[in-house]
Amino acid sequence: MTDETKQIKGGLIYKKPDKRNFNFGKVFGTIDLSEIPADFIVAEPKQKDQGDTDFCSAFSSTSASEPQEGVELNPFWQFAVSKVISGDPEAWGQTLENAIKVHTKYGAINESDFDRGEFGDEELRYIKNYPEELFEKAEEYKKQSYFEAKGYKETFDSYRACLWANRTTKRLLITGVILHDSWIDSQDGIIKESGNPVSGDACIIIGQKTIDGEPYLIAQLSAGEKIGDKGKLYYSREMINKYFNFGGFLFVDMLPGEAKKKAWSVWRRIWESVKKNIRWYFEEIFK
Numbered sequence: 001m002t003d004e005t006k007q008i009k010g011g012l013i014y015k016k017p018d019k020r021n022f023n024f025g026k027v028f029g030t031i032d033l034s035e036i037p038a039d040f041i042v043a044e045p046k047q048k049d050q051g052d053t054d055f056c057s058a059f060s061s062t063s064a065s066e067p068q069e070g071v072e073l074n075p076f077w078q079f080a081v082s083k084v085i086s087g088d089p090e091a092w093g094q095t096l097e098n099a100i101k102v103h104t105k106y107g108a109i110n111e112s113d114f115d116r117g118e119f120g121d122e123e124l125r126y127i128k129n130y131p132e133e134l135f136e137k138a139e140e141y142k143k144q145s146y147f148e149a150k151g152y153k154e155t156f157d158s159y160r161a162c163l164w165a166n167r168t169t170k171r172l173l174i175t176g177v178i179l180h181d182s183w184i185d186s187q188d189g190i191i192k193e194s195g196n197p198v199s200g201d202a203c204i205i206i207g208q209k210t211i212d213g214e215p216y217l218i219a220q221l222s223a224g225e226k227i228g229d230k231g232k233l234y235y236s237r238e239m240i241n242k243y244f245n246f247g248g249f250l251f252v253d254m255l256p257g258e259a260k261k262k263a264w265s266v267w268r269r270i271w272e273s274v275k276k277n278i279r280w281y282f283e284e285i286f287k
Contacts, residue, residue: 010199011054011093012176017148017247018097024162024250025151033157036164041207041218043067043170047231048075049224053121054092055079057099059222060174060202065108065251067170069141072111075222076124077134078102084127096176096202096246100146103251107138149173149248156240159217159248160208166250173205175219176246189228190216192236194243205248209234 045066050059058079066073082098083089085105102108113134116124123129149162163173182195190211203219210216216234225231235244 010179010201011050011056012200012202012246013093013095014176014178014200014246015095015097016245021148021247021249022145022252023150024147024252025149025158027147028165030151031161031165033152033161036160036208038210038215039208040164040167042163042167043172044206044220045172045204046072047220047225048222050075050222051121053079054094055121055125056202056222057094057096057176058082058102060176060204061099061103062108063220063222064172064174064204065103065141065143067172068251069108071141073108073141074111074114076116077109077114077130077138080125080127080130081106081138083125089126093200096174096249099202100174100249100251103141103143104146106135107140107142109134109138109141113137143251144253145251146249147252149250154237154241155244155248156217156237159205159240159244160215162248162250163205163207171250171252173248173250174202175205175244175248176200176202177219177243183233184227186228186233189233190236191233191239194239200246202246203233 045063048059048063050056055075058075062073062075062078078099079094080089081102082094085098085101086094114130119129149158152158152161159173159175177200179198179201180195181198182193183191184198201221203221205217206220207218208215209218211234214236216236217240219233219235221227221231221233223231227233
């Protein structure tokens with residue numbers, strides 16, 4: 001393992017995707033895969049570098065949101081708020097679910113809204129080091145819902161089809177994978193073989209590129225330009241289907257209530273309502 005590899009700490013914690021996630025294919029329908037061109041990029045946000053932190057989930061989620069909002073967003077505040085949700089600011093890393101929930105529950109802040117000053121990376125994981133008024137500012141960039149990229153037999157096809165179907169709204173896909181050492185050391189960024197697992201890492205999928213006649217999905221990481229093709233890795237169908245099991249998500253401006261009506265069955269809605277009432281009941285009892 002090279003010194004370059006040792007610097008990649010990732011920061012993504014694995015959590016199996018929730019079965020209650022809104023299914024994009026089920027709600028919006030699927031497209032004919034033959035409609036997808038050989039090469040396309042939905043959007044290409046600024047290449048960021050998370051440095052020696054475990055903030056990849058926040059860097060990726062803000063990067064996915066930026067093309068829709070038209071501004072650069074601050075990933076450090078985003079990570080600190082995700083730790084408010086999970087309640088474990090000292091713990092390493094974050095799940096995709098908690099990172100994405102920050103956007104739907106609180107929003108995001110403009111990069112210019114916070115000057116880190118003398119705060120070090122570790123201090124920036126604590127929400128106490130940020131002005132409280134940032135929560136009000138974050139409302140401007142709040143998302144309504146997020147959907148899981150599903151609808152096809154293979155993860156590879158679900159990801160590329162959802163990307164292409166959302167090209168006009170610039171919805172990028174947020175996902176994650178356990179990085180392998182050979183992927184990190186790849187000079188051209190073309191990933192078609194396994195290596196030794198290193199660390200969980202969040203990334204965004206921005207489009208598709210055809211290499212030697214085969215389609216590859218383009219993943220943009222948050223490690224600057226020192227990995228792969230200036231910060232991008234190209235994953236083959238086999239690698240996506242085998243290793244991308246964190247789920248893939250897109251921000252969609254649809255009110256949660258409306259999304260539930262479209263994505264959940266009547267029985268699912270009833271059951272979730274019952275569970276919510278049960279939780280409220282016990283919370284009231286044990287106050």
